[in-house]
Amino acid sequence: MRFDGRSAAELQSLLDLPRVELRESVSSTLDVAHAMAASAPAGTLIVADEQTAGRGTQRRRWTSPPGAGIWLTLIERPTDLRALDVLSLRCGLYAAEALDGLAAGGIAVKWPNDLFVENRKLAGVLIETRWRGAAAEWVAIGFGLNVLAPELETATGLAPGRGRLEALERLVPALRHASSATKHLSRDELARWSARDLARGRRVVTPSQGTVDGISAAGELLVRDASGEIARHRTGSLTFAEPFACS
DSSP states (O other): OOOOOHHHHHHHHTTSSSEEEEEEEOHHHHHHHHHHHHGSOTEEEEEEEEEEHHHHHHEEEEEEEESSSEEEEEEEOOHHHHHHHTHHHHHHHHHHHHHGGGGGSSSEETTTTOOOOOTTTEEEEEEEEEEEEEEEEEEEEEEEEEEOOOOOOTBBOOTOOOOHHHHHHHHHHHHHHHHHSSSSSHHHHHHHHHBBSSTTTTTEEESSSSSEEEEEETOOEEEEEESSOEESSSSOOOEEEEEEOOO
């Protein structure tokens, strides 16, 4: 298989990676990653042309059509447990910054793992960690990016004329940079997140009712209720009280 004319060996050289696996069709690139991760070096990249059972948070499943986007998993071996707390957020932030110039508008981030353009979903991140005792043996960073816009009112793709290869060249270094970071989110990262935060200041009904105050350095969603009390959420699904007005 070739990815937009490039072989696995060519992509490995282009992206400066130790190993690249290209697949025509898989259930999920995350499944492939976990099957090979025990003997794969950090920085191993799996890219599929099609996913038949891609997955996200809350055990959601979807199909990822051939050639319409980038469906990948990156295997990494981070050792800082605090960084693991915020890896999904950090990957989303760094990816948004890297892909900004390829989208039709500014890319926003939505806690805990989505990228949006003009209130339509562009991409999603899913982190799966395999543990050996209290230590992370490996982390699989799953990322799905719509290059072509799906036929959905709630989704979008990159700007017309933008291709998968140029997106991949920006995306992979960003994800690797995010995975190599340590500690919780820095003040600078929190400021950068805030500038792109889709939810800040909006009313939500889940994971609790109130108004989003942003996120904490530990990656918690901060929701202020009517009494002014702030609830901190480490997991959950973010649902707005009012739907997006997609134009």
